[in-house]
Amino acid sequence: MEHDEIIVHCPTEADAHTLLNYLHQNGVRWANDGTLLPQLNWDVYKERTCYHRHNNLLWFGSKGFFETEDEFSHIKICRVEDVVDYPDFEVASDDMLKELLSI
Numbered sequence: 001m002e003h004d005e006i007i008v009h010c011p012t013e014a015d016a017h018t019l020l021n022y023l024h025q026n027g028v029r030w031a032n033d034g035t036l037l038p039q040l041n042w043d044v045y046k047e048r049t050c051y052h053r054h055n056n057l058l059w060f061g062s063k064g065f066f067e068t069e070d071e072f073s074h075i076k077i078c079r080v081e082d083v084v085d086y087p088d089f090e091v092a093s094d095d096m097l098k099e100l101l102s103i
Helices: 011-027 044-047 063-068 095-102
Strands: 005-009 049-054 057-062 076-079
Touching: 011 044, 011 049, 044 049, 044 057, 044 063, 049 063, 057 063, 063 076
Parallel strands: 005 076
Antiparallel strands: 005 049, 049 057
């Protein structure tokens, strides 16, 4: 994880789960000294949920809060895809798909 401070918008609970799993695996904890999982806190703001990581501590809040507070104006709000390393997948050819699907 390259950045000391980052804000990530998670419009879906699945995004939140993906992000928090990734952060948990990288040693990040809730700012109140709690382990990240299983508590996502996504249900508080739902599709407006953002997570703010500073060093190895995590806070959450609404996207509107992070967009309007001067304290965070220097931080770009990212998406999960910008933070989490997804594995590269090979694009299957039509022949490979047909063979896989037995058609």
